[in-house]
Amino acid sequence: QEACRAAIQESVDATENVELETVLVESRRTHFPTEVLPEPLRAFVFENAKALYCAEVYFVLPMFATTSAAVGNTYSVEVDSNKGWIEPCIVWTLIVGNSGTMKTIAHDKSVAPIRNYQSEAFSIHDEEMLQFERDCEQWECNNPKPRRNAVTTTIPQPKPIEPTVKRVTVSDTTMEALAGTLSVNQRGLLVDRDEAAGHFQAQNQYKTSGGDDASKWLELFRGNPIIIDRKTSGTIHIKKPFVSFCGTIQPAIFKQTMSNQKRDNGTMARYLIAFPESPPKRWATTGTPSLVTESYERLINGLLALEQQIDDFGHPSPTVLPLSNTARDLYGKWYDQHNIEMDSQSEHLRATWSKLEAYAPRLALLFCLVKAHGSAGQEPDEVDYESMQSAIAVVDWFKVESVRLDALVDSDSETHSILEVVDLIKRNGGSMSSRELQQKSHRFGRKASNAEAWLGRVVEHGYGTWESRKNSQGLSTRCVTLKDNTKNKKNTIKEDK
Incomplete structure (x- = not known):
């Protein structure tokens, strides 16, 4: 601490x-x-x-x-x-x-x-749906529709209840979709979004009932109750x-x-x-x-x-x-x-x-x-x-x-770009020539002059210094070497527990 x-x-x-x-x-x-x-x-x-x-x-x-x-x-x-x-x-x-x-x-x-x-739960649900369809067919045979004006004293059997799939993961994070899934899976869900940019962009994009998806999403952090008013299927209330x-x-x-x-x-x-x-x-x-x-x-x-x-x-x-x-x-x-x-x-x-x-x-x-x-x-x-x-x-x-x-x-955007170049140099061992930058990144090294300019910005902002080192042919080449406080000195992976 x-x-x-x-x-x-x-x-x-x-x-x-x-x-x-x-x-x-x-x-x-x-x-x-x-x-x-x-x-x-x-x-x-x-x-x-x-x-x-x-x-x-x-x-x-x-x-x-x-x-x-x-x-x-x-x-x-x-x-x-x-x-x-x-x-x-x-x-x-x-x-x-x-x-x-x-x-x-x-x-x-x-x-x-x-x-x-989740995959196993879907497989189980598929089997349950097949059985549900068979049960519905049997129910219709056992409970035929009465003829018009016919009098019947037979008490119809209860109709089979359609099974619901157990959900533990979702990817659709619009509040209407999420509330609908939560209403039948109150134990809890994991929103699994490898590319999370879509999650943040989707908030407030699709709402048939008005309201603010972003604010409702923030309320979920505390597990506070949510109420979603849907035009087609009524109101959904999730207490926890x-x-x-x-x-x-x-x-x-x-x-x-x-x-x-x-x-x-x-x-x-x-x-x-x-x-x-x-x-x-x-x-x-x-x-x-x-x-x-x-x-x-x-x-x-x-x-x-x-x-x-x-x-x-x-x-x-x-x-x-x-x-x-x-x-x-x-x-x-x-x-x-x-x-x-x-x-x-x-x-x-x-x-x-x-x-x-x-x-x-x-x-x-x-x-x-x-x-x-x-x-x-x-x-x-x-x-x-x-x-x-x-x-x-x-x-x-x-x-x-x-x-x-x-x-x-x-x-700002230029600062962020410079940091990207610094990161490329780190991943190259802490030193990089303009030719190496061209090989590593088309964005920063489209031309030799572009690569040289970006390396110059790294030096100007105090992250590295210009040095000379020999290449594989024994010829001297100009490169930027990061200062000690920006080098990747030690691997983040521990070789032993």
Whole structure:
């Protein structure tokens, strides 16, 4: 926690004294604390990131959303009984990454268990529909329409009820479609959007009943009741909606999407967002151990099998776990320090950090349930100290990351382009000639003069220096070498656990 706070303060101090683009590169990109995650989540992240040579957090965020959706409305956590403060297990995550950084593969592997579960549910529903059609045919034979003016004393048999498919994942995020699915799947849903730009663009595009999709979507973060008035099928009321979200987005689109409006209305603040530094891609020589994948899938299936409690009116009634005394004390101390640090931040950062107050107990609940079902399988009766400690470590990391992301959204287009060139140089080993830039990027190296100009901008903005090095033929060539504080000095992948 002290290291995270030091990193936060360094980033904040930097924003007051140097140009914005310098902050984007020089503010610390700290290593995600994967080691604090409970098993089998920890092994799943380590082994997959090691096998694919990509950032660990690429697996962490969709994994968090998938696991939380598997828990659904079965559990919630009581943070403060005096205030009536109860948090659901809802988690919204967003990965920011350039093309070719393995973010889609990581996303797909992380959500695979719940996608497989959904596919099986569709197969079961197909069989149920075939049986339903046979039952309807039999019902019509047993209950023929009476002739006109005929008198009958036969009591007709009840007509077969059409089966509904069990849903755990969706991709359509218009509120009408989402509410319709939630009304018959109150346990909860995962919105699975690899390309998340469409999710943000779709809000407010299709509404036959008026209203504001964006504001209703934001209400889902707290699990607050929603009411959707539909002209064709009446009103839908969801008392306790549960929707988790995971997606990926490219940096330029992220910057456009998270405009001031999206930040002012709290959209950006509600997501756990990461823009990790990706190591150079390599050919994978080893795969992920099957035991790791099987353990993760077994965990998700076990959480999906948790029984949903229902109240007298047919609404979900989650089992509420209190914080243990030690976990409550730990969270209270962190909460006080967190709010002291938050007072000195910008308005947008304060909005993001205020939502992290909710994410700490939510993740603590998630880790507690993972530990319980990843080992003995016994239901916990409270959220323990270790789970809260791990959750706080994760939230502190997102505090550091949010400083960088806030600066990214504020950056101008030229600054963003320069940072893309810096990223290309990093992935090239920290040094690049104009010819290499031409080979790596048609956009920045359409001509040799264009490549030379972009490398010159990198030097002008203080990210690197011009140097001379010999090429494969032994000839000297002019190149830009990044300064020490922008080089990719160490791989984000740990070779050992």
